[in-house]
Amino acid sequence: MTAASxxxxxxxxxxxxxxxxxxxxLVLISNLAIVDEADFVFLSNRTGLTAGNISSHMAKLExxxxxxxxxxxxxxxxxxTYRITTSGRAAxxxxxxxxxxxxDISP
Amino acid sequence: MxxxxxxxxxxxAAYSSSYSDGIIDLYLGLSxxxxxxxxxxxxDLAGLAGILPAVLVVPVLMGRQTFLERRTGYVKWAEPRRxxxxxxxxxxxxxxxxxxxxxxxxxxxxxxxxxxxGIFEAIAPALMAWxxxxxxxxxxxxxxxxxxxxxxxxxxxxxxxxAAFDANPGWPMLVSGLVIVAVGGSxxxxxxxxxxxxxx
Numbered sequence: 001m002t003a004a005s006x007x008x009x010x011x012x013x014x015x016x017x018x019x020x021x022x023x024x025x026l027v028l029i030s031n032l033a034i035v036d037e038a039d040f041v042f043l044s045n046r047t048g049l050t051a052g053n054i055s056s057h058m059a060k061l062e063x064x065x066x067x068x069x070x071x072x073x074x075x076x077x078x079x080x081t082y083r084i085t086t087s088g089r090a091a092x093x094x095x096x097x098x099x100x101x102x103x104d105i106s107p
Numbered sequence: 108m109x110x111x112x113x114x115x116x117x118x119x120a121a122y123s124s125s126y127s128d129g130i131i132d133l134y135l136g137l138s139x140x141x142x143x144x145x146x147x148x149x150x151d152l153a154g155l156a157g158i159l160p161a162v163l164v165v166p167v168l169m170g171r172q173t174f175l176e177r178r179t180g181y182v183k184w185a186e187p188r189r190x191x192x193x194x195x196x197x198x199x200x201x202x203x204x205x206x207x208x209x210x211x212x213x214x215x216x217x218x219x220x221x222x223x224x225g226i227f228e229a230i231a232p233a234l235m236a237w238x239x240x241x242x243x244x245x246x247x248x249x250x251x252x253x254x255x256x257x258x259x260x261x262x263x264x265x266x267x268x269x270a271a272f273d274a275n276p277g278w279p280m281l282v283s284g285l286v287i288v289a290v291g292g293s294x295x296x297x298x299x300x301x302x303x304x305x306x307x
């Protein structure tokens with residue numbers, strides 16, 4: 001790697017969206033990006049994350065406006081449904097482009 | 108997760124795993140066992156045996172959805188996947204009706220005309236199994252499940268063996284159905300072990 005490309009890569013990493021860059025949140029938002037909406041159980045099965053982990057990361061994604069959370073009941077059972085928002089999808093696409101760019105200039 | 112290709116693979120894997128419960132396999136296997144048994148037991152009424160699996164398909168799918176949601180969760184797939192699924196199901200239904208009409212038509216033509224039925228007689232024991240194999244291949248596309256291709260292969264092979272031994276057309280179906288039931292049953296057992304009921 002040349003000094004210039006190393007600098008480009010460092011600058012790229014510095015500009016990455018930290019909300020999405022965290023591994024657990026990246027896995028969660030990636031799984032939300034491939035569906036219209038999914039509930040807590042589906043995400044837990046797909047990601048292997050614990051209930052506490054999913055709740056705390058989703059709360060962060062919701063606060064940022066990347067994910068919409070809806071709570072409802074199906075019969076007597078509670079259901080928490082997550083959906084990626086338009087700004088969440090845009091941020092995720094931007095993140096993917098940035099990481100793609102960094103990986104392209106890295107050896 | 109940086110490329111569209113990665114996301115497509117992730118979606119495909121998630122979609123395929125949504126059929127890992129084995130219920131469709133069990134339904135398919137039991138339907139084929141039922142058809143095979145009908146052909147062996149009452150060949151004169153075998154044509155009507157297909158009504159039961161056809162009637163049961165909607166309750167089975169609805170029951171499966173409720174059963175799955177308590178274990179693997181609820182998901183609404185993205186629009187392109189829903190469209191593909193809808194197209195495939197429609198295609199499968201049309202193909203099923205065409206195959207059914209073709210079989211009945213061929214049966215009536217052979218029965219009412221006097222042309223040489225030698226070739227038909229030779230492959231008759233395999234014909235039903237092969238038609239079911241074709242339907243199973245359609246399911247392989249709908250479910251993106253490779254094991255359905257293996258089931259189709261089992262139906263083709265048992266059909267060939269049935270034709271070679273000039274067996275009742277029910278036997279290839281019965282044997283293949285039992286194989287599919289065994290696979291579906293073992294899938295369901297391991298699915299239940301891995302996915303206990305969870306509150307959302």
